[in-house]
Amino acid sequence: MAAKTDVYQHPDYYLLDELLTDEHKLIRDTARAWVKKEVSPIVEEACQKAEFPKQWIKGLAEIGAFGPYIPTEYGGAGLDQISYGLIMQELERGDSGLRSTASVQSSLVMYPIYSFGSEEQRKKYLPKLASGEWMGCFGLTEPDHGSNPAGMLTNIKDKGDHYLLNGAKMWISNSPFADVAVVWAKDEEGVIRGIIVERGMEGFSTPETHGKWSLRASATGELVFDNVKVPKENLLPNIKGLKGPLSCLNSARFGIAWGAMGAAMDCYDSALRYSKERIQFGRPIGGFQLTQKKLAEMITEITKGQLMVWRLGVLKNENRATPAQISMAKRNSVHTALTIAREARQIHGGMGITGEYPIMRHMMNLESVVTYEGTHDIHLLITGYDVTGISAFE
Amino acid sequence: MKILVCISKAPDTTTKILFKDNDSVFNEDGVTFIINPYDEWYALVRALELKETLGGTVTVLHVGLASSDTEIRKALAIGADDAVRIDAEPNDASFVAKEIAEFAKDKSFDLILVGKETISFNGATVGGQIAGSLDLPFISLATKLDIESNNAIVEHDIDGGIEVLECEMPLVISCSKGMAEARIPNMRGIMAARTKPLLVLPSFGSQRLTNTIKYSLNPGRTTCKFIDAENAQQLIELLHNEAKVI
Ligand SMILES: Cc1cc2nc3c(=O)[nH]c(=O)nc-3n(C[C@H](O)[C@H](O)[C@H](O)COP(=O)(O)OP(=O)(O)OC[C@H]3O[C@@H](n4cnc5c(N)ncnc54)[C@H](O)[C@@H]3O)c2cc1C
Numbered sequence: 001m002a003a004k005t006d007v008y009q010h011p012d013y014y015l016l017d018e019l020l021t022d023e024h025k026l027i028r029d030t031a032r033a034w035v036k037k038e039v040s041p042i043v044e045e046a047c048q049k050a051e052f053p054k055q056w057i058k059g060l061a062e063i064g065a066f067g068p069y070i071p072t073e074y075g076g077a078g079l080d081q082i083s084y085g086l087i088m089q090e091l092e093r094g095d096s097g098l099r100s101t102a103s104v105q106s107s108l109v110m111y112p113i114y115s116f117g118s119e120e121q122r123k124k125y126l127p128k129l130a131s132g133e134w135m136g137c138f139g140l141t142e143p144d145h146g147s148n149p150a151g152m153l154t155n156i157k158d159k160g161d162h163y164l165l166n167g168a169k170m171w172i173s174n175s176p177f178a179d180v181a182v183v184w185a186k187d188e189e190g191v192i193r194g195i196i197v198e199r200g201m202e203g204f205s206t207p208e209t210h211g212k213w214s215l216r217a218s219a220t221g222e223l224v225f226d227n228v229k230v231p232k233e234n235l236l237p238n239i240k241g242l243k244g245p246l247s248c249l250n251s252a253r254f255g256i257a258w259g260a261m262g263a264a265m266d267c268y269d270s271a272l273r274y275s276k277e278r279i280q281f282g283r284p285i286g287g288f289q290l291t292q293k294k295l296a297e298m299i300t301e302i303t304k305g306q307l308m309v310w311r312l313g314v315l316k317n318e319n320r321a322t323p324a325q326i327s328m329a330k331r332n333s334v335h336t337a338l339t340i341a342r343e344a345r346q347i348h349g350g351m352g353i354t355g356e357y358p359i360m361r362h363m364m365n366l367e368s369v370v371t372y373e374g375t376h377d378i379h380l381l382i383t384g385y386d387v388t389g390i391s392a393f394e
Numbered sequence: 395m396k397i398l399v400c401i402s403k404a405p406d407t408t409t410k411i412l413f414k415d416n417d418s419v420f421n422e423d424g425v426t427f428i429i430n431p432y433d434e435w436y437a438l439v440r441a442l443e444l445k446e447t448l449g450g451t452v453t454v455l456h457v458g459l460a461s462s463d464t465e466i467r468k469a470l471a472i473g474a475d476d477a478v479r480i481d482a483e484p485n486d487a488s489f490v491a492k493e494i495a496e497f498a499k500d501k502s503f504d505l506i507l508v509g510k511e512t513i514s515f516n517g518a519t520v521g522g523q524i525a526g527s528l529d530l531p532f533i534s535l536a537t538k539l540d541i542e543s544n545n546a547i548v549e550h551d552i553d554g555g556i557e558v559l560e561c562e563m564p565l566v567i568s569c570s571k572g573m574a575e576a577r578i579p580n581m582r583g584i585m586a587a588r589t590k591p592l593l594v595l596p597s598f599g600s601q602r603l604t605n606t607i608k609y610s611l612n613p614g615r616t617t618c619k620f621i622d623a624e625n626a627q628q629l630i631e632l633l634h635n636e637a638k639v640i
Contacts, residue, residue, distance in 0.1 A: 026579070033578045062582075063580060
């Protein structure tokens with residue numbers, strides 16, 4: 001497949017760039033330039049072959065995509081939350097799988113080690129994770145416990161000088177090549193604890209999940225623990241209960257809320273360009289009212305979504321963003337992106353199903369994004385619970 | 395080695411070009427600016443490569459208003475050591491060149507690099523005028539630059555071929571495609587740029603020698619006209635009356 005030049009131009013209908021600092025724009029433009037140069041030319045092929053291009057790891061580290069908001073003394077970039085959001089937006093504009101890899105490393109691996117880890121754990125893991133020398137994964141979901149992680153069966157037993165870890169995790173992004181795994185397991189009292197498992201520990205394996213139609217450029221697999229002896233110092237000392245994994249998810253969902261807008265903008269940009277170039281019945285298809293309706297609704301939803309994630313970023317910078325607000329944005333952005341991807345695919349006609357255009361790839365990717373990190377419906381129930389005070393989960 | 399890289403800014407290539415004040419001023423409202431690509435991709439990056447192999451410093455200089463600080467920070471993020479902005483409207487090439495020369499005259503730069511032209515105004519005269527003001531040699535449209543002891547070895551395109559020139563430093567070179575490969579700043583560079591010095595100087599008060607009266611746009615591409623194969627007479631009429639080519 002011939003590598004096409006990436007001519008993406010980002011839509012900014014309400015001049016929201018004016019709400020960003022010069023540094024925000026520099027960070028965003030840097031991520032965008034990197035994606036155009038290193039990702040776009042090969043992403044279609046990577047997806048067709050279901051391979052995560054390992055050469056992306058170094059570039060991701062260089063543009064600050066691993067732990068953007070982790071302090072510099074631990075190798076992070078020490079940036080604010082809007083910068084984190086912008087980087088995720090640009091990565092997912094390229095591909096949701098690429099963004100997933102960076103989300104997991106930053107929010108699901110570095111964040112818990114930084115927030116709940118001991119000083120020794122921070123020093124040992126964070127710099128290597130920030131530089132991409134080590135890749136991490138996050139094990140919460142189990143075969144029988146997805147939306148309801150509190151029911152997990154994976155467990156640790158205190159054996160005096162070590163913990164004995166047993167159980168299995170499923171649907172774990174980055175697991176096939178991860179060097180470290182932040183794993184959530186129940187202790188003997190049934191309290192959820194976080195523990196760092198390293199590749200090479202006896203009884204620990206990471207079989208890859210094959211045959212995905214979605215996030216094909218991101219590796220997904222299982223984590224299998226068969227009497228794994230984990231040193232005591234690998235337990236995250238400063239967190240107990242479901243709050244631990246949920247606060248990681250908060251951070252990741254915030255990034256997804258921005259990221260999915262990136263995918264939406266890419267679909268819109270491609271559809272807008274195509275609609276001006278493609279001639280049918282003697283005129284550009286963009287001249288027909290039905291196409292204009294699609295495009296006009298897309299840019300309206302994109303503008304609303306951009307405003308929402310920007311405001312959420314401001315609240316998050318001020319430490320005021322609630323989990324329910326983050327849920328609302330994650331759900332809205334992904335839904336917006338999926339709807340736009342489907343409409344954009346129609347505008348591209350038959351070309352829309354090919355790898356010549358990014359649409360079908362985004363659309364299939366977003367089917368994972370709408371499910372992981374809390375499904376579309378679960379986030380709706382979170383909003384419902386937040387506004388009524390009545391839980392509809394159980 | 396001390397290198398000065400002169401950078402200008404230009405509207406992003408996708409900008410819709412509009413004018414104001416009776417078409418005498420470019421309307422900057424809502425326009426995204428970039429560092430002029432010849433300055434950034436070739437002059438600045440080659441300067442950084444030379445610094446990385448031979449040691450020394452790279453200073454970027456911009457004549458322009460505070461709104462350009464974004465582009466200057468980007469140049470620092472890519473790797474320049476420090477930056478200078480001469481606080482004046484850069485609307486006349488001889489003025490800009492004089493201001494740069496005034497700044498550079500007592501700083502003993504070994505190399506002064508400029509882009510071959512800005513992609514907006516395409517004047518291509520600033521480099522030559524700096525060299526003229528400072529009484530330095532000038533090589534234009536360079537596609538390759540190496541340093542051997544105290545000499546610059548420069549390749550530049552000539553009609554149908556390449557000329558290789560040798561010139562003792564200091565000198566002024568205008569840089570063209572081929573000299574280096576564009577660099578994307580990395581996060582460390584962006585963070586370092588926060589604290590790198592950006593010195594703002596008042597104008598030296600050089601004279602402006604030209605004044606823009608009016609801009610206008612090219613008529614641009616018009617749509618194709620299709621003529622039936624049987625209708626040769628219509629084609630001839632159009633070529634004669636409309637295109638006025640026969
Ligand atoms: C590509 C990919 C990568 C992933 N990466 C990771 C990872 O790195 N780490 C990790 O831990 N997990 C990961 N996941 C797992 C993901 O978080 C789960 O798939 C998700 O939480 C949903 O769980 P489930 O698949 O078991 O679906 P289920 O929980 O079985 O849900 C099935 C359906 O039932 C609905 N449902 C469930 N409960 C309710 C309720 N109370 N009310 C109404 N509807 C309900 C859901 O909304 C959904 O529509 C990944 C998943 C995918 C697809």
